[in-house]
Each structure stands twice: as structure tokens, then as C-alpha cells.
Amino acid sequence: MHADAVAVRSIHEKNPNLALVLSLLLPGAGQFYNGETKKGVLMFLGASVGGILTLGLMYLVMTIWSMVDAYKVANQEKTPRKKDMAPPGLSEAEV
Numbered sequence: 001m002h003a004d005a006v007a008v009r010s011i012h013e014k015n016p017n018l019a020l021v022l023s024l025l026l027p028g029a030g031q032f033y034n035g036e037t038k039k040g041v042l043m044f045l046g047a048s049v050g051g052i053l054t055l056g057l058m059y060l061v062m063t064i065w066s067m068v069d070a071y072k073v074a075n076q077e078k079t080p081r082k083k084d085m086a087p088p089g090l091s092e093a094e095v
Contacts, residue, residue, distance in 0.1 A: 012077065013077055013078050014033065014034055014073075014074035014077050014078065015074060016070075016071045016072075016074040016075040016078065017071075018030075018033065018074075019033050019034055019070035019071055019073070019074040020067050020070055020071040020074075022070065023043075023063065023066040023067040023069075023070040023071075024063065024067055026044065027043045027044055027046075027047035027059070027062045027063045027065075027066040028040035028041065028042070028043035028044035028045075028047070028066055029044075029066075029070075030066060030067065030069070030070025030071070030074070031043055031066065031069065031070055031073075033070070033074075034070060034073045034074050034077070036073065039069075043062060043065070043066045043069075046058070046062050047059045047062035047063060047066070050062060
């Protein structure tokens, strides 16, 4: 892999711990950080409206769900996929 490719890839990698903390502070913020805008809006709205209707219970549930989801998505971006590890000239099926 060339240095340019490594530099470009590192820009797009997300820190799973930061995504988790952002979602702890505000449900959906970790999803925004990961680039999942629609999911972030839905998490925030679900936590806000649900929290009002259930006296905070749904806010707690949505916050935990948002934290776990944001961490997993950020961690998936960091973990190389099988096809990314294939040697040049070989297809994914041949690995």
C-alpha cells in the first residue's frame, strides 16, 4: 500500500471510543460522527420524544443503544475487511 493510500485511509477512520462518548453525551451524536446522519437524527428524536412519553426510560434505552451502535460502526471502519487483505491479483473468493 502506498503512503498516499495510507494517509487517505487514516482520515476516514473513526475512533470507536470517541463515538461512544459522543453518544453518551447526546444520543445520535456518535452516529453523526460516523457519518450516519439519518440514523443520528432518528436516534436523537427517538430518545427525546420517547423519553418524554416514558418519563425518561426510553431516553436511557436509546442512549445505550446509540452508544453501542456508534462504537460498533466506528470499530468496523477500523477493522480491515477480508477483501481488503487479499494480495494483489487475487479475488476475494481465492483468499
